[in-house]
Amino acid sequence: MTARPQEAFARTPEQLLDELALELPDLGGATGRFVRCVQTGNVVFVAGHGPVEKGRPVFLGRLGDGMTLEEGRRAAVQSVLGVLATLKDALGELSRIRRIVKVLVFVSSTADFTDQHLVANSASELLESVFGLEKGSHARSAVGVASLPYGFSVEIELVAEVDS
Amino acid sequence: MTARPQEAFARTPEQLLDELALELPDLGGATGRFVRCVQTGNVVFVAGHGPVEKGRPVFLGRLGDGMTLEEGRRAAVQSVLGVLATLKDALGELSRIRRIVKVLVFVSSTADFTDQHLVANSASELLESVFGLEKGSHARSAVGVASLPYGFSVEIELVAEVDS
Amino acid sequence: MTARPQEAFARTPEQLLDELALELPDLGGATGRFVRCVQTGNVVFVAGHGPVEKGRPVFLGRLGDGMTLEEGRRAAVQSVLGVLATLKDALGELSRIRRIVKVLVFVSSTADFTDQHLVANSASELLESVFGLEKGSHARSAVGVASLPYGFSVEIELVAEVDS
Numbered sequence: 240m241t242a243r244p245q246e247a248f249a250r251t252p253e254q255l256l257d258e259l260a261l262e263l264p265d266l267g268g269a270t271g272r273f274v275r276c277v278q279t280g281n282v283v284f285v286a287g288h289g290p291v292e293k294g295r296p297v298f299l300g301r302l303g304d305g306m307t308l309e310e311g312r313r314a315a316v317q318s319v320l321g322v323l324a325t326l327k328d329a330l331g332e333l334s335r336i337r338r339i340v341k342v343l344v345f346v347s348s349t350a351d352f353t354d355q356h357l358v359a360n361s362a363s364e365l366l367e368s369v370f371g372l373e374k375g376s377h378a379r380s381a382v383g384v385a386s387l388p389y390g391f392s393v394e395i396e397l398v399a400e401v402d403s
Numbered sequence: 404m405t406a407r408p409q410e411a412f413a414r415t416p417e418q419l420l421d422e423l424a425l426e427l428p429d430l431g432g433a434t435g436r437f438v439r440c441v442q443t444g445n446v447v448f449v450a451g452h453g454p455v456e457k458g459r460p461v462f463l464g465r466l467g468d469g470m471t472l473e474e475g476r477r478a479a480v481q482s483v484l485g486v487l488a489t490l491k492d493a494l495g496e497l498s499r500i501r502r503i504v505k506v507l508v509f510v511s512s513t514a515d516f517t518d519q520h521l522v523a524n525s526a527s528e529l530l531e532s533v534f535g536l537e538k539g540s541h542a543r544s545a546v547g548v549a550s551l552p553y554g555f556s557v558e559i560e561l562v563a564e565v566d567s
Numbered sequence: 568m569t570a571r572p573q574e575a576f577a578r579t580p581e582q583l584l585d586e587l588a589l590e591l592p593d594l595g596g597a598t599g600r601f602v603r604c605v606q607t608g609n610v611v612f613v614a615g616h617g618p619v620e621k622g623r624p625v626f627l628g629r630l631g632d633g634m635t636l637e638e639g640r641r642a643a644v645q646s647v648l649g650v651l652a653t654l655k656d657a658l659g660e661l662s663r664i665r666r667i668v669k670v671l672v673f674v675s676s677t678a679d680f681t682d683q684h685l686v687a688n689s690a691s692e693l694l695e696s697v698f699g700l701e702k703g704s705h706a707r708s709a710v711g712v713a714s715l716p717y718g719f720s721v722e723i724e725l726v727a728e729v730d731s
Contacts, residue, residue, distance in 0.1 A: 273670070273687075273691050273704065273706060273707035274704045274706060277667075277704075277706045279609070279610060279666065279726075280444070280609065280610075281443070282444075282610075284726060285706060286669075286706035286707050286708060287708030287710070301678065338441065338443065339441075340441045341448040342437070343560075345708075345710045348549045349550070349678075350465065350513075350549055353552060354552070359437075360436045363436035364436050367436065376438045376441075377437055377441055378437060378439065378440050378441045378448045378449060378560075379450050380451030380507075380509075381552055382509045382551055382552075382558060383511075383549045383551060384548055384711055384713075385676045385678055385711045385712055386678050386680055386711035387681065387683065387710055387711060388681060388682070388684040388710075389681055390681045391681075394708060396671075398448060400443040400444075444608070445607070445608065446607055446608075467714075502607065503605075504607050506601070512713045512714050513714070514713055514714050515714070516714055517715065517716060517718045517719075518716070519714070519715065519716045520716040520717070524600045527600035527601045531600065540601065540602045540605075541601055541602065541605055542602060542605045542612045542614035543601035544615030544671075544722060544724045546615070546712045546716075546722060547713045547715060548713055549713045562607075564607040
């Protein structure tokens with residue numbers, strides 16, 4: 240039996256993260272009173288993740304109020320990395336993800352800030368880079384909220400389909 | 404074999420939209436970096452849709468700040484029509500929808516506006532008109548957010564069950 | 568055949584609610600134009616529930632604007648009790664719930680209030696008390712929104728897995 244070429248040369252999501260020089264963050268021990276993801280059938284529901292590094296909240300602030308779009312985009316990337324850390328921890332290998340299904344991006348915003356979709360795009364771009372277009376492209380909502388826990392600028396939750 | 408009367412005379416969701424003189428909007432080409440819906444198993448997750456006509460955002464503004472409830476209700480209807488355009492595009496026929504399961508309505512709101520449920524009702528009424536009570540009635544949340552992409556007044560996401 | 572000890576002595580969620588001296592609220596007749604939950608496969612999607620007692624909204628207000636954290640926590644508990652009333656009504660017995668999968672907690676908040684997770688913890692703690700850690704622990708998001716229907720301070724929606 241011959242390995243199919245696309246599989247032989249395919250890189251894992253973990254390798255692709257490495258190539259992008261991105262690291263899965265240490266989320267720290269505490270989640271308050273909940274768990275970071277729950278699977279039902281082939282579907283995993285991932286809790287809302289804000290940007291965390293070494294177990295501590297980062298990118299605190301509010302879009303439209305002293306925080307730049309570029310900082311918001313980095314906050315979204317860091318939040319997705321936290322989501323991936325949770326999925327890696329739960330699944331063992333990120334390649335067990337068959338499809339990123341749905342992403343919900345909450346952006347702490349003033350009433351005047353209306354570029355939540357641009358903040359969210361950085362999260363979507365990362366998911367497409369790591370899982371490829373076929374598995375990584377997803378349905379998405381992006382909304383501007385009044386405030387988030389710990390003063391997070393971004394919080395991202397996600398639904399994914401995984402193998403059996 | 405005789406056609407069962409209720410089926411022989413049943414109208415499709417598309418015909419019911421026609422009778423209501425409602426048209427599925429052209430959503431335009433761009434979604435940023437995501438897709439408009441993703442199916443996993445028999446369940447379709449639809450991305451957040453704001454009100455769009457001929458590929459352009461309409462009903463911009465904020466409830467409680469110069470925008471009337473009636474405009475908000477029309478924004479919600481237009482958002483649902485966008486959701487249906489997406490489902491029609493993905494499924495071919497809207498009759499493939501077995502049940503509207505869950506609707507989440509984000510309403511751009513001032514702190515003083517607390518009639519998000521009345522805005523959302525117009526979306527729910529449309530879904531019941533087009534799919535009938537049995538398939539069209541759904542669980543729903545309606546919340547007031549600080550702001551939405553492009554200055555949308557309303558954004559609606561939806562979960563539906565479809566045939567196999 | 569001998570009853571397994573843990574089953575013989577296990578208390579139902581209803582009995583545990585009793586022991587906590589908590590009562591499922593009367594949610595009143597009206598939901599606007601939607602239903603309180605919809606099941607698809609083994610998964611139940613529950614609509615957003617604010618705190619209601621005897622069919623009337625309670626705990627109105629906004630965190631960070633005259634409402635204390637403790638009041639917010641009681642609002643979250645009352646919202647979860649409403650969710651459980653809906654599930655009890657739909658399923659007959661709460662013991663038919665195999666897992667609380669995902670909870671989304673909307674907290675009406677000023678821009679300065681960033682303790683949504685502490686408000687949400689009271690909801691999570693109640694779910695764990697009633698269903699036990701194995702079935703009751705769940706993925707969760709908590710966000711601060713501009714306002715909620717009827718002036719609710721909290722609104723909670725939930726996804727649960729139920730038996731076949």
